Amino acid sequence: MRRLLICLLALWTGLVLAQQPPTVHKDPFRGDTAFSDSARPPPLTGAENKDLKRVRSYAMQPPTIPHSIDNYQIDRFANKCMMCHSRVGAGESQATPISITHYTNRAGVFLADVDPRRYFCDTCHVVQMDVQPRVASTFEDVDAVVRRMRADAAKAKAQGRGK
Ligand code: HEC
Ligand code: HEC
Numbered sequence: 001m002r003r004l005l006i007c008l009l010a011l012w013t014g015l016v017l018a019q020q021p022p023t024v025h026k027d028p029f030r031g032d033t034a035f036s037d038s039a040r041p042p043p044l045t046g047a048e049n050k051d052l053k054r055v056r057s058y059a060m061q062p063p064t065i066p067h068s069i070d071n072y073q074i075d076r077f078a079n080k081c082m083m084c085h086s087r088v089g090a091g092e093s094q095a096t097p098i099s100i101t102h103y104t105n106r107a108g109v110f111l112a113d114v115d116p117r118r119y120f121c122d123t124c125h126v127v128q129m130d131v132q133p134r135v136a137s138t139f140e141d142v143d144a145v146v147r148r149m150r151a152d153a154a155k156a157k158a159q160g161r162g163k
């Protein structure tokens with residue numbers, strides 16, 4: 001009897017679940033496309049090539065690349081980026097030389113040339129594009145946070161004096 005009841009309960013649950021409409025997952029990149037279908041991505045826009053540096057969002061952000069890097073070879077034979085961004089190359093190109101972190105290995109030792117961990121520049125640095133973020137963000141620059149805290153502190157002080 002008990003076994004029969006359990007079987008009936010399982011059957012009933014199965015029937016109820018089968019009648020539920022499938023959950024629709026929304027993903028900003030896929031839009032309404034179902035998981036079983038391939039989304040058609042928006043066409044790529046070209047890299048900005050204006051030589052204008054963008055402000056870094058935080059001190060340790062890898063700066064975005066303010067120039068196009070089409071057909072720049074980075075493989076075991078050559079690293080085009082280092083032609084201009086190495087310590088020596090910067091003299092002629094006037095590019096920002098890669099910082100000391102790029103010459104430091106994981107033991108903290110400073111090397112003569114770029115550390116292999118930093119060899120493939122485009123794993124961290126991306127070209128700038130004129131596009132809007134696909135996902136909303138409430139990120140605030142630390143400068144804005146500090147300014148707000150200072151203003152709040154000044155207001156609190158002024159109110160204290162008023163009493
Ligand atoms: C022909 C020389 C040249 C080559 C090759 C080159 N760059 Fe540059 N890069 C520059 C110059 C010059 C600047 C300074 C801004 C400008 O003039 O565009 C710069 C700026 C940058 C910056 C911004 C630095 C900052 O301080 O904000 C990054 C990041 C960068 N390049 C990365 C790369 C990467 C990655 C590659 C290879 C895929 C590369 N560059 C190849 C010349 C070069
Ligand atoms: C593992 C991630 C990573 C890789 C790979 C990498 N970088 Fe960076 N890069 C950073 C970060 C993070 C910063 C900002 C902090 C710093 O200087 O370390 C930076 C800073 C820079 C800067 C600005 C330096 C300055 O003094 O302001 C330049 C130029 C640059 N990188 C070029 C390159 C080039 C060229 C390569 C390839 C040879 C490369 N990076 C590889 C993460 C990376």
